[in-house]
Amino acid sequence: MPVQAMSPTEEAKLIEVFSSIQGEGLWVGCRQIFVRFADCNLACRYCDTPHQPQPNCRIEDAPGSGQFRSLPNPVSLEILHGILSQWHRNVPGMHHSLSLTGGEPLAQVEALQLWLPQLRELLPVYLETNGTLPAALEKIICDIDYVSMDFKLESLSGAQTPWDEHREFLRIAAKREGFVKVVVGEQTPVSELVQAAGLIHEIAPQMPLIIQPLTEQGRCAVRGTVLLQLQQEVSRIHSPVRVIPQTHRFIDVV
Numbered sequence: 001m002p003v004q005a006m007s008p009t010e011e012a013k014l015i016e017v018f019s020s021i022q023g024e025g026l027w028v029g030c031r032q033i034f035v036r037f038a039d040c041n042l043a044c045r046y047c048d049t050p051h052q053p054q055p056n057c058r059i060e061d062a063p064g065s066g067q068f069r070s071l072p073n074p075v076s077l078e079i080l081h082g083i084l085s086q087w088h089r090n091v092p093g094m095h096h097s098l099s100l101t102g103g104e105p106l107a108q109v110e111a112l113q114l115w116l117p118q119l120r121e122l123l124p125v126y127l128e129t130n131g132t133l134p135a136a137l138e139k140i141i142c143d144i145d146y147v148s149m150d151f152k153l154e155s156l157s158g159a160q161t162p163w164d165e166h167r168e169f170l171r172i173a174a175k176r177e178g179f180v181k182v183v184v185g186e187q188t189p190v191s192e193l194v195q196a197a198g199l200i201h202e203i204a205p206q207m208p209l210i211i212q213p214l215t216e217q218g219r220c221a222v223r224g225t226v227l228l229q230l231q232q233e234v235s236r237i238h239s240p241v242r243v244i245p246q247t248h249r250f251i252d253v254v
């Protein structure tokens with residue numbers, strides 16, 4: 001039987017919607033509205049993000065309140081747009097952007113195709129992605145303002161690094177402002193990071209590379225001397241290279 005093309009849908013499975021401070025990457029410190037999507041196409045060994053679809057998702061009552069209520073899944077564009085419009089009216093100017101996070105938001109690209117033109121009228125759209133679904137990105141890149149893209153290194157994820165997918169994804173993502181983030185541990189081989197830096201330099205030389213040390217039990221799990229050495233080696237291939245840990249863990253916000 002021929003595979004039928006997926007058509008856009010008004011509904012998406014969500015995990016949570018809340019307002020917080022971006023703790024990673026170039027826009028660290030910016031206040032954002034986070035929409036966490038369910039589902040992911042990968043199974044990284046270090047994943048600590050809940051992304052299995054549930055009958056209900058949770059929505060913060062007011063931005064930053066930390067108080068949540070349940071909403072049945074899947075959620076419609078009409079409902080989400082209503083909530084976010086109210087937040088935007090109540091605290092105009094506070095939010096830098098709307099962060100699509102996960103899970104992997106592009107796993108539900110059919111909903112994003114319908115959602116983003118309307119949501120982008122409220123706030124710029126910031127996509128946090130594992131960088132492995134280039135065909136999905138191509139469908140919505142016109143409605144994306146910022147891209148935070150991961151490279152998933154084999155030494156940490158436990159699966160072969162999807163270099164071909166990352167290459168194609170980066171080619172499309174380079175049309176927007178953004179950066180590539182690589183999570184590293186104590187044992188990350190320099191050769192893996194050098195390969196990542198070489199790919200960025202070839203495809204998107206303007207994009208910064210962010211080295212993000214692994215967080216374990218709320219602490220940075222990589223010694224400073226290791227990070228200094230990695231930054232030094234990778235800077236020979238590509239620039240700029242910044243080392244930024246997950247700062248939201250330090251100030252105890254979601």
Ligand code: SF4
Pocket residue numbers: 040041042043044046047048049051102103104130
């Ligand atoms: S891509 Fe992200 S959400 Fe998906 S398994 Fe890996 S760490 Fe978890």
